[in-house]
Amino acid sequence: MEKIIEINNLYKRFKDIMAVDDLNVNVYRGDVFGFLGPNGAGKSTTIRMLMTLIFPAKGSIKIFDKPLHENRNYILSRIGAIVEKPDLYNYMSAYKNLEMLGRLSGRPIGKKRIEEVLELVGLKERAKSKVKTYSFGMKQRLGIAQALIHDPELIILDEPTTGLDPQGMKEIRELILYLSHTEKKTIFLSSHILSEVELVANRMIIIDKGKTVVEGEVSELLKTPWIKVEIETDEPVRCAGLIKNSGWGTGFESVKDNIVTLNMEKELIPEINKFLIENSIKVYGLTPKRSLEEYFLNITEKGH
Amino acid sequence: MKNLIGFELYKIFRKWRSYIGFIAITLLVLVVETAMYFEGDKYLHFLTRSLQDTFFFTGNLLNGYLIAYYVLGALVIHIPFLITLVNGDLLAGEATMGTYRMLLSRPVSRFQIITSKFLAGQIYSFLLIIWLGVLSIGLGTLLFGSGELIVVQDVITVFSKDDVLWRFVSAYLLASLSMGVVAGLAFLFSSLVENAIGPIISTMTIIIVFLILSAINIDFFRALKPYLFTSYSMDWRLFFGSEIDAGEIWKSIGVLSLHIAVFYSVTLFIFKRKDILS
Numbered sequence: 400m401e402k403i404i405e406i407n408n409l410y411k412r413f414k415d416i417m418a419v420d421d422l423n424v425n426v427y428r429g430d431v432f433g434f435l436g437p438n439g440a441g442k443s444t445t446i447r448m449l450m451t452l453i454f455p456a457k458g459s460i461k462i463f464d465k466p467l468h469e470n471r472n473y474i475l476s477r478i479g480a481i482v483e484k485p486d487l488y489n490y491m492s493a494y495k496n497l498e499m500l501g502r503l504s505g506r507p508i509g510k511k512r513i514e515e516v517l518e519l520v521g522l523k524e525r526a527k528s529k530v531k532t533y534s535f536g537m538k539q540r541l542g543i544a545q546a547l548i549h550d551p552e553l554i555i556l557d558e559p560t561t562g563l564d565p566q567g568m569k570e571i572r573e574l575i576l577y578l579s580h581t582e583k584k585t586i587f588l589s590s591h592i593l594s595e596v597e598l599v600a601n602r603m604i605i606i607d608k609g610k611t612v613v614e615g616e617v618s619e620l621l622k623t624p625w626i627k628v629e630i631e632t633d634e635p636v637r638c639a640g641l642i643k644n645s646g647w648g649t650g651f652e653s654v655k656d657n658i659v660t661l662n663m664e665k666e667l668i669p670e671i672n673k674f675l676i677e678n679s680i681k682v683y684g685l686t687p688k689r690s691l692e693e694y695f696l697n698i699t700e701k702g703h
Numbered sequence: 704m705k706n707l708i709g710f711e712l713y714k715i716f717r718k719w720r721s722y723i724g725f726i727a728i729t730l731l732v733l734v735v736e737t738a739m740y741f742e743g744d745k746y747l748h749f750l751t752r753s754l755q756d757t758f759f760f761t762g763n764l765l766n767g768y769l770i771a772y773y774v775l776g777a778l779v780i781h782i783p784f785l786i787t788l789v790n791g792d793l794l795a796g797e798a799t800m801g802t803y804r805m806l807l808s809r810p811v812s813r814f815q816i817i818t819s820k821f822l823a824g825q826i827y828s829f830l831l832i833i834w835l836g837v838l839s840i841g842l843g844t845l846l847f848g849s850g851e852l853i854v855v856q857d858v859i860t861v862f863s864k865d866d867v868l869w870r871f872v873s874a875y876l877l878a879s880l881s882m883g884v885v886a887g888l889a890f891l892f893s894s895l896v897e898n899a900i901g902p903i904i905s906t907m908t909i910i911i912v913f914l915i916l917s918a919i920n921i922d923f924f925r926a927l928k929p930y931l932f933t934s935y936s937m938d939w940r941l942f943f944g945s946e947i948d949a950g951e952i953w954k955s956i957g958v959l960s961l962h963i964a965v966f967y968s969v970t971l972f973i974f975k976r977k978d979i980l981s
Contacts, residue, residue, distance in 0.1 A: 450808045453978035476810035486801030490717050499713070502706050503809040545805060 401428040402464065403553055403585045404449070409458035411444055411609075418444040420609035422458070426587055426602075431579045433596030433603030433617065434589040441609035442589045443483055446557050449587075450480055462553070476505035479551035481559060485542025489531035493522055493541050496530060497548050504549035512548065520544045520574070536567045543574065554578060555587045560595060568595070575599045593694055597621060605694070627652070627693065628668060630659045630675070631684035638680045647671060657683075707815055711823035715789060724785030724831050732774055732838045736846055739770050743847070746773075766850035767843025768867050772943065774839040779878050779936065783885040783910050784903075785831060790824040790889035791902030794974070798897035798981040813975050821890055821967050828886040832879040840871060852943075860945045874939035877952070880959045881936045885910065887966030894970045897981050932962045 404426035411419040419441045426432045436442050447453045449460060451471055460467040462474045487496045494513060501508030517523045520540040530538065539559060546554055556575070560568040576599055578584045590596050596603055597617060604614040613620060632638045639654045642661060650662040663671065668685060675682050715721050739746065743765040797803045806816065852862040852870075862870065885906065892902035913933035916924050928934045938955040941948055 447804075447979065450804070452804060452807055453980070454976075472810040472812065474810075475808060478808075480808050482804040482808060484801055487805065488714065488717075488802060489800065499710050500805065500809065502710065503806075503811050505810045 402426070403428050403430070403462065404432075404587065405459075405461040405464075406445070406449075407459045407461075409445070409448065409460065410456045411441075411448060411453065412456050418609050419448070419455075422606065422609060422611060424604055424611075424614070426585065428585055429579070429583065430602050431575060431586045431588060431600045433600035434587060434606070435591065435593060435596055435603055436606040436612075437591055440591075440606045442591075442606065443557055444609075445606075446480070446482055446555055446587075446589060449555060450478070450482055451475070452482065472505065476549070477551050478553045478555060479546030479549065480555035480557070481539075481542040481546050482555075482557050485538045485545075487530050487538065487541055487545065490529060492527050492529055493517065493533075493544070494526040496541065497545060500545050501548045506549045508548055512550075516544045516547050519547065521570070535562045536564065539563060539567070539571075543571070547578075551584070553585045553587065555589075557589045558591070559588070560590070560592070572599055593621075593689055597689070621689070621694075625662055626665050627660060627662055627688040628671070629684070629686045629688055630661070630671075630682060631657055631686070632659065632675070632680055632682055633657060634680055635659050638675065641675070641678050641680065642671075645674065647674075704815060704819060707811060707819035708822055708826075711793075711819050712826060715793075715823055715827055718789075718792075720792065721789050721827065723788060724782070725834055727785055728778065728782075728831065728835050729838060731778060732835070732842060735774050735777065736770060736839075736842055739765070739773075740846060743770070747853075764850060764853055766847045766852075767840055767845070768849060768852040768864075768871070770843040770847060771836070771839040771871060772852060772854065774843075775835070775874065775878065775939065776937075778835060779881075779939070780914075782831060782835070782882060784907055786828045786882055786885050787889040787903045787906040789827050790886040791893050791906060792899035793820045793824050793890055794893040794970075795896050795899040795902055796893075799899065801981060803979050803981055807979055814971065817894075817967075817971050817974050821887070821970070824886045824890050825883050825963075828882045829879045832875055832882055836871065836875040854943045856940065856944060858945050860943070862943070870942040874942045877939040877942070877955065877959075878936075880956060880963075881932075881938070884932045884959050884962040884966070887963045887970075891966045891970045891973075894974050894977070929958075932959065935959055 402425055404424060406422055406424040409419050409422040410417070422441070422445060424434075424445075434442055434445070444453065448455050449462070449467070451467065463477060465474060467474055488499075491499070494517070497513045497516065498508070501513065514523060514526070517526050520543050522537060522540055522544065525533070525537065530541065533541065539562065543556070543559065546556070560571050563571065572595070575586055575588065579586055579599070588596060588600060600617050602615065603617050603620065605612040630638060635654045635657050638659050639651065642648060642659065643651050647661060647663060652660040652662060665687060668687065672682060672685055747765045747769070797806060807813065850864055852867045854860045854862065888909065889902050889906040892905045893899065896902060910933060913931040917928055917931055917934050935955045935958055938951070941952050941955070
């Protein structure tokens with residue numbers, strides 16, 4: 400399979416902090432690649448190195464099978480990216496931002512393409528408004544629009560759902576899936592939320608303190624059957640009591656407000672739902688949760 | 704590169720602060736010309752007081768040219784502040800807004816970005832001086848008409864009406880070269896920080912310190928003078944000397960151009976190696 404990004408033994412140090420420490424990453428054509436790690440793990444530093452915003456101390460980066468720094472302009476003309484916050488020129492309209500940035504992308508960008516991209520991110524109606532009047536969510540979508548304006552093959556998204564409401568997060572997920580499945584783009588998606596990546600990515604890497612913790616197929620890595628489940632009910636105490644006194648008791652974790660939390664096998668979620676309903680507990684929600692922190696603990700305990 | 708320079712100029716002229724210079728110059732020229740309209744005779748009398756017993760002055764001496772000469776002398780020392788407002792923001796402003804990331808993620812080299820921004824800053828400074836020229840000569844001749852230009856330097860020289868315009872054009876060009884140095888210095892400071900206030904204050908501090916050093920009449924400071932770019936900021940007056948000192952003019956052009964080239968090169972050197980962390 401064709402490698403789109405190939406990072407080998409990458410290092411970057413800021414004074415006393417080793418931000419990226421012997422990092423190796425491979426992203427293949429067509430991947431939605433999850434780049435995961437807690438805050439401060441070195442994700443944004445790595446992305447900045449991919450975009451030539453900062454320079455590696457050591458190591459090599461190849462994109463589209465070419466060394467990055469020797470082929471910078473050629474490579475960047477085929478990449479669209481949001482690096483951290485979607486900061487654009489606030490005193491210009493969305494349309495003007497895209498027009499100006501499009502012109503710098505090495506490809507002719509016409510009015511039709513600008514409108515097409517604005518439509519795709521749902522900003523066509525506000526195209527002529529100044530960016531300073533936009534909400535954070537709208538700026539985030541405009542950030543994605545500027546990444547897509549020159550129809551790049553590789554899209555790098557650095558925490559694209561940060562600061563968005565659940566509806567906004569869902570829209571971004573759908574957009575990522577559309578870009579991957581319909582437009583056949585390769586996507587490098589950085590996030591600190593495992594469940595977000597799990598929903599869209601086919602491959603992922605988890606890094607911490609600049610080092611690789613684990614890398615592979617999402618389906619393989621998250622195969623572990625045990626997950627945390629949150630049960631929303633109006634009788635949390637009775638629900639917790641029932642769980643503790645049943646066969647589910649060993650997985651019981653906590654009761655807080657209207658939420659009862661327990662650890663259990665994913666396959667058994669319908670069973671517990673049935674059990675609670677049979678015991679006249681009104682279940683308003685049953686949400687499987689898998690946090691990056693728990694996943695970390697899980698894999699470190701297993702000795703990865 | 705043409706696209707980039709256009710983009711940079713567009714960005715400059717979409718910001719309110721870029722018009723402060725033009726507005727300030729317009730207001731100052733209007734104030735000076737209004738004052739001259741009412742009090743110009745007194746100024747002319749003051750200017751020619753030592754000659755009035757010997758010579759008889761005739762014709763329209765209080766004219767647009769005299770006022771333009773006066774305005775250029777009075778304002779050229781203050782224009783650097785207006786120039787640093789924009790040039791100090793050219794790079795630091797991108798860092799403050801966070802737009803560096805987006806701009807430098809495009810397939811344009813850092814050399815192209817620095818060069819286009821630098822040229823846009825120089826064009827802005829040039830336009831500011833040209834505006835000063837157009838306004839002071841245009842409005843001056845409209846209000847006061849044209850005529851011979853009387854200039855008091857070491858000696859008093861009277862230039863005929865036909866001999867004046869080229870001197871003004873040359874003087875404005877040399878003045879804009881001097882402003883180009885200020886723009887270059889502010890641009891250099893702008894590449895070092897992430898907030899435009901620092902470059903504005905640093906540039907103005909350097910100009911003020913240099914002006915003070917130039918003004919101290921001690922041998923040590925006199926020896927320093929040729930190395931201070933501010934020493935050349937009033938050299939536009941060489942075009943209004945009784946004789947044109949081409950050697951001095953070329954020296955001034957050389958020193959000012961060298962300063963601009965050095966400031967640009969240092970900025971480029973720093974920026975090409977800079978990690979963008981904003």
